[in-house]
Amino acid sequence: MPRMILLSLLLFLPGCATTRYEPLAEARNEEITQLNDSTFRVEYRVNPFTSQETLDDFLRRRCAEVTLQHGYDHFSMTDKFMVLSYNRRTSVTLRMYKGPKPTGALVLYDAKDVLGLLNSVNP
Numbered sequence: 001m002p003r004m005i006l007l008s009l010l011l012f013l014p015g016c017a018t019t020r021y022e023p024l025a026e027a028r029n030e031e032i033t034q035l036n037d038s039t040f041r042v043e044y045r046v047n048p049f050t051s052q053e054t055l056d057d058f059l060r061r062r063c064a065e066v067t068l069q070h071g072y073d074h075f076s077m078t079d080k081f082m083v084l085s086y087n088r089r090t091s092v093t094l095r096m097y098k099g100p101k102p103t104g105a106l107v108l109y110d111a112k113d114v115l116g117l118l119n120s121v122n123p
Helices: 002-016 052-069 111-121
Strands: 032-036 039-046 074-083 088-097
Touching: 039 052, 052 074, 052 088, 052 111
Parallel strands: none
Antiparallel strands: 032 039, 039 088, 074 088
């Protein structure tokens, strides 16, 4: 009997992992907070079976969407905060920039490049 329960869990749990990205349009209001014209606090939540790598990809994708939605081209993610509970969540401070990528700046992502890369890997 214990073997049957263990086998059932092993077959069931991998299916619980979050593999589908929720687009910005489906985000709850508390997940995106505007701090000023070019700065937001962005949060993404997943279940505890989702890998940190996948969570980071989803968060980066969400930041790229917010950046483009507000008419900016590049973004940086700082002040990362992670909460580990049943619904794991990570939030970052999103800083957005317009025009050509500034030289000597922090690590900046091109929002269109991020969406193009992540959409091809995780549609």
